[in-house]
Structure formats: structure tokens, C-alpha cells
Amino acid sequence: MHTTMGSKDNGTLRSDAEAPTRRANMQTKLSHSPEQQTGQAAGTTAFVVSAYANANANTSLEKSKSASTAGAMLIWDLPLRLFHWLLVGAVTVAAITGFLAPEWWLDVHSWAGYTIGFLVIFRVLWGLWGTFYARFRSFIFPVDETLAHLRALAQKKPGHYKGHNPAGALMVFTLLGTLIALTVSGLIILGGQENIGVLAGYVSFATGSGAVEFHEILAFGLLGLIGAHLVGVLIESLLSRENLVRAMIDGRKSVSPVHAQSCVGHADTSAVNQRELPPAKRVWARAISTVLMVLLAGSGAAWALLKTPPNGYVAMPANKTYASECGDCHQAYHPSLLPGSSWKKLMAGLEDHFGEDASLDDESAKEVYAFLRRYASDKWDSEAANNLRQVATKNPITITATPYWQRRHKDIGKSVFAQKRSAPKAIVLPATKMR
Numbered sequence: 001m002h003t004t005m006g007s008k009d010n011g012t013l014r015s016d017a018e019a020p021t022r023r024a025n026m027q028t029k030l031s032h033s034p035e036q037q038t039g040q041a042a043g044t045t046a047f048v049v050s051a052y053a054n055a056n057a058n059t060s061l062e063k064s065k066s067a068s069t070a071g072a073m074l075i076w077d078l079p080l081r082l083f084h085w086l087l088v089g090a091v092t093v094a095a096i097t098g099f100l101a102p103e104w105w106l107d108v109h110s111w112a113g114y115t116i117g118f119l120v121i122f123r124v125l126w127g128l129w130g131t132f133y134a135r136f137r138s139f140i141f142p143v144d145e146t147l148a149h150l151r152a153l154a155q156k157k158p159g160h161y162k163g164h165n166p167a168g169a170l171m172v173f174t175l176l177g178t179l180i181a182l183t184v185s186g187l188i189i190l191g192g193q194e195n196i197g198v199l200a201g202y203v204s205f206a207t208g209s210g211a212v213e214f215h216e217i218l219a220f221g222l223l224g225l226i227g228a229h230l231v232g233v234l235i236e237s238l239l240s241r242e243n244l245v246r247a248m249i250d251g252r253k254s255v256s257p258v259h260a261q262s263c264v265g266h267a268d269t270s271a272v273n274q275r276e277l278p279p280a281k282r283v284w285a286r287a288i289s290t291v292l293m294v295l296l297a298g299s300g301a302a303w304a305l306l307k308t309p310p311n312g313y314v315a316m317p318a319n320k321t322y323a324s325e326c327g328d329c330h331q332a333y334h335p336s337l338l339p340g341s342s343w344k345k346l347m348a349g350l351e352d353h354f355g356e357d358a359s360l361d362d363e364s365a366k367e368v369y370a371f372l373r374r375y376a377s378d379k380w381d382s383e384a385a386n387n388l389r390q391v392a393t394k395n396p397i398t399i400t401a402t403p404y405w406q407r408r409h410k411d412i413g414k415s416v417f418a419q420k421r422s423a424p425k426a427i428v429l430p431a432t433k434m435r
């Protein structure tokens with residue numbers, strides 16, 4: 001750790017004039033002082049003291065440099081930048097497949113969602129034990145400082161912050177919160193409506209459907225936030241004459257005295273604090289172990305959730321009588337394709353069943369009827385069942401007459417239905433929840 005303090009980046013920024021400010025800073029703004037953190041990390045204050053000695057030893061050499069050239073130092077560590085741009089990619093894919101693509105892109109959409117979830121978890125952990133400027137505590141600002149920054153911004157004189165400024169910090173937290181809510185609501189929809197994903201079987205169809213609106217509102221909200229984020233970056237870049245997009249690529253931000261002087265009001269006095277990120281090797285080790293941890297914990301949780309068939313998540317048992325008696329002339333339809341009331345009517349008229357005699361002996365009829373009612377659409381909780389509960393008033397025993405069936409098949413040409421094909425003996429639907 002000692003050796004890093006004397007390295008180039010660090011040295012460039014040292015100057016005698018800044019040293020007292022730095023010390024004053026340590027006392028007044030402990031919460032934002034990187035030095036304090038370093039001290040903690042090293043577990044000793046002696047380190048801080050020796051760091052200053054080290055810095056002062058360098059100052060005469062570096063003084064002229066820092067006065068003339070704009071200093072730039074590594075602020076955003078590589079894992080943070082990777083996170084940022086991977087997130088941009090994943091959100092782009094999720095937005096395109098969510099807003100524009102038809103439903104069969106759901107696979108890609110949900111994988112983008114899982115990626116976002118993992119990235120956000122990584123960011124939260126990195127906000128706890130990442131490098132200094134990545135940590136949340138380095139950009140949790142008091143309300144008055146945030147307001148002061150916004151006021152200064154309105155006067156086009158915002159103070160310069162090496163890490164996130166208060167407005168940017170607010171944006172980071174809002175974006176992360178929105179992404180978490182989007183990921184969670186996405187999982188609820190996937191589990192409830194589609195019966196897939198880690199929450200399949202735990203969430204009812206109704207809850208899944210309820211989450212759709214929330215998910216959509218959040219998605220539009222996210223678009224708005226992204227817009228605001230881009231405008232914010234543009235404005236801050238113009239006002240501070242620093243390319244913040246480039247800073248998120250190479251990680252370097254300016255900490256020149258010019259910038260330090262442009263600070264107004266409550267602006268970040270840590271702009272004159274000096275700190276270099278820990279050696280890349282250590283950052284990498286920490287980042288990789290964090291990623292592994294997220295993946296391990298994530299897949300562990302997913303495995304545990306998928307392994308236990310949750311309560312109410314059932315596969316329909318086969319019924320031999322039904323399959324043989326009602327699968328003779330056509331496939332044995334899944335009972336969830338009609339509600340119980342329709343099965344009642346159908347079973348009451350088997351002698352004239354669509355022009356055929358399909359009557360059964362009493363015992364078989366009883367068994368078949370009990371089976372049909374037990375797994376009827378009003379008891380089954382799949383997407384189709386939920387939609388097929390509404391039957392055609394004039395033709396309540398015909399699946400193909402239901403409004404939902406009609407809606408889903410309206411674009412399929414008559415010629416397709418006229419084709420001769422061998423239909424399966426029975427429609428097998430995946431297990432779902434019971435209502």
C-alpha cells in the first residue's frame with residue numbers, strides 16, 4: 001500500500017498549497033474523506049501520517065507540474081466501468097425486446113432481465129466494499145449539500161466532484177432502485193403468468209398479471225430516467241468542461257486546481273483530496289470474488305427455489321378412463337381448457353355430442369366428470385386457463401368458440417385448419433398451480 005502513494009498519479013496532484021486544506025478536510029468532512037477510509041483499511045492511523053510525509057516529500061518535485069497541467073486520476077475502477085457498460089447493453093436488449101419485440105422474444109427479454117439482476121447485485125456489493133469512489137458512502141450527501149449543488153447547477157456554477165456529485169448520486173440510487181423493482185416485478189410476472197423462472201409456482205397468475213402494469217410503468221420510468229441521466233451528463237460535462245462519458249470509459253477524471261477553484265458553496269472539498277485506487281491486481285481479485293459470490297449465491301437460491309415444488313404447484317395426474325373414453329374420436333382435451341360449468345353442460349348431453357353418441361356408463365361418467373371439474377380452467381392457474389374461463393354464451397362447451405381462442409387464432413388462415421394432420425392423443429400441459 002505504501003508504494004502506491006508515491007506513484008505517478010498521486011504525485012502529480014500533490015502541492016504544498018493543498019496539504020493544509022486536506023488536513024482541515026479530514027476533520028470537517030470525515031464521511032467523505034478517502035484518507036479516513038484508507039486509515040481504516042490499513043487499521044492504523046500511522047499509515048495516514050506516513051502517507052502525508054510521503055506526499056510532502058514529493059511536493060517540491062511535482063509542484064510545477066500540478067500548477068500547469070490539468071491532473072487526471074483514476075476515479076472509476078475497471079469493474080465499475082465494466083458494470084456500467086454491461087448494464088447499458090443489458091438494459092438496451094431488455095428495452096428493445098420489451099417495448100418492440102413480439103412475445104416470443106420473452107426468452108431473450110428474461111435473460112436480459114437476469115443479467116440486469118446480477119449486475120445490480122454486483123453493484124450493490126461493490127457499493128459496500130468496492131474502491132473508494134464506487135462505495136455508496138462516498139456519495140451519500142446530506143440534503144442541504146444536494147440542494148446547494150442543485151442551486152449552483154441552476155446558476156451554471158456547480159462545484160466539481162471527483163466522484164459522483166450530489167445530483168449524479170441521486171440518479172445512481174434512483175436508477176438502481178428502479179432496476180431492482182423492474183427485476184423483481186419481471187420475476188413475478190414470469191412466475192405468475194408464464195409459470196417459468198424461479199418464482200414459478202410461488203406466485204398466482206393474478207399476482208403476475210397485477211405486476212405487469214407496475215413493470216410497464218417502471219419501464220417507462222426507466223426510459224425517462226435514462227434520458228435525464230444523459231442530459232445530466234451532458235450538462236455537467238459542458239459546465240465542468242470535462243468529458244464525463246470518456247471518464248466512464250477510461251475511468252479518469254480531472255482534479256486540476258482549476259477545477260478545485262471552481263468549487264462554490266458546499267461543493268466537494270474532497271476535490272483536493274488525493275487518493276489513488278488500490279493496485280489493479282487487488283481490485284480485480286476483489287471484483288472477481290464478488291462476481292463469483294453473486295453467481296454462487298444466485299444460482300444457489302435459484303436451485304433451491306426450483307428444487308422444491310412449492311405448495312399448489314401440481315402436475316395433473318393422468319386419468320385412464322378419461323383418456324380412453326374421451327380420447328377416442330379426438331384428442332383428450334386438457335380439462336383446464338374449459339370451466340367446470342361448461343364440463344357440467346357437456347357431460348349432461350353426451351348422447352348428442354356434436355352429432356355423435358358419446359354416452360358413458362354411470363360410473364365412468366362420474367369419474368370423468370370429477371376429473372374434469374377438478375382440473376377445470378377455474379381451478380387451474382395457467383395463462384391459458386385464466387383466459388379460457390370466459391366461454392361463448394351461445395356455445396359454452398366449445399373451446400374453439402371462446403373469445404380467447406378466437407382472438408389467438410384469428411390470424412391463422414382457414415387453409416391451415418383444413419390441413420390433414422395427425423393430432424396427438426392428448427394435450428399435455430406443463431404442471432401449474434391450482435387455484
Ligand code: HEC
Nearest residue numbers: 325326328329330333353354356357358397398399400401
Ligand atoms: C364418438 C366420438 C366422440 C367421443 C367419444 C367424444 N367426442 Fe368430443 N367431439 C366429437 C366431435 C365429432 C366433436 C366436434 C368436432 C370437433 O371439435 O372435433 C367433438 C367436440 C368436442 C369438444 C369441443 C372441441 C372444440 O372444438 O372446441 C369438446 C370439449 C369435447 N368434444 C369433449 C369431449 C369429452 C369430454 C368427451 C368424453 C366424455 C368426448 N368429447 C368424447 C366426438 C367425440
